[in-house]
Amino acid sequence: MSIYIKKSDFDTIAAHAAAELPNEACGLIAGRLDGEDRFIEKVYLLSNPDRSPEHFSIDPKEQLSAIKDMRQNGFVPLGNFHSHPSTPARPSEEDIRLAHDPKASYLILSLSEKEPVLKAFRIADTKVTQDSIKFIL
Amino acid sequence: MKLTVAGNVKEYEDGLTVAKLIELEKVETPEYVTVSINDEFVPGDTFEETVLNHCDSVEFLYFMGGGAYDIHQ
Numbered sequence: 357m358s359i360y361i362k363k364s365d366f367d368t369i370a371a372h373a374a375a376e377l378p379n380e381a382c383g384l385i386a387g388r389l390d391g392e393d394r395f396i397e398k399v400y401l402l403s404n405p406d407r408s409p410e411h412f413s414i415d416p417k418e419q420l421s422a423i424k425d426m427r428q429n430g431f432v433p434l435g436n437f438h439s440h441p442s443t444p445a446r447p448s449e450e451d452i453r454l455a456h457d458p459k460a461s462y463l464i465l466s467l468s469e470k471e472p473v474l475k476a477f478r479i480a481d482t483k484v485t486q487d488s489i490k491f492i493l
Numbered sequence: 494m495k496l497t498v499a500g501n502v503k504e505y506e507d508g509l510t511v512a513k514l515i516e517l518e519k520v521e522t523p524e525y526v527t528v529s530i531n532d533e534f535v536p537g538d539t540f541e542e543t544v545l546n547h548c549d550s551v552e553f554l555y556f557m558g559g560g561a562y563d564i565h566q
Contacts (some may be wrong), residue, residue, distance in 0.1 A: 456525035456526075
């Protein structure tokens with residue numbers, strides 16, 4: 357499976373993550389499915405009620421609002437994203453423990469390097485599978 | 494009665510509870526699902542006794558969270 361994301365959406369996520377420093381940033385991704393591949397058509401920049409550099413959660417009210425917007429736009433929920441301000445873009449034990457949707461794509465943006473690094477994972481029964489991310493215009 | 498479940502209108506028997514709807518809809522990992530009825534969130538410990546009404550709109554949301562606190566460079 358590959359995740360296709362527009363460069364502009366990547367930049368939007370990276371800017372959101374930078375704006376939320378030193379805390380983790382989070383949001384949702386939506387789009388369309390094409391066979392095994394997933395195309396991100398819209399990103400939802402949400403608040404992190406935890407306001408923590410080491411933890412995030414998604415506000416259910418914001419989540420519900422985003423889900424309705426996805427439906428109105430004909431998009432399907434694809435998963436979520438969050439940032440790791442100072443650690444690599446790989447799921448932590450906490451990320452794995454709290455990954456309850458086996459169909460979701462979990463995107464992690466690391467800000468620990470000079471340039472932001474985005475990686476995508478699926479997590480089911482604590483088993484982590486990394487998917488490739490492909491950037492499109 | 495008619496319910497809108499995750500945006501889809503479906504027919505269900507009267508007297509359906511949230512817990513039974515979760516079962517009928519085969520919601521995966523239901524212990525981590527938040528439920529809203531007409532945009533109001535339902536406490537998880539009331540799913541068994543919360544009865545749905547005709548034309549209710551129900552959403553299932555997975556709790557989403559995590560964090561990097563246990564990652565070391």
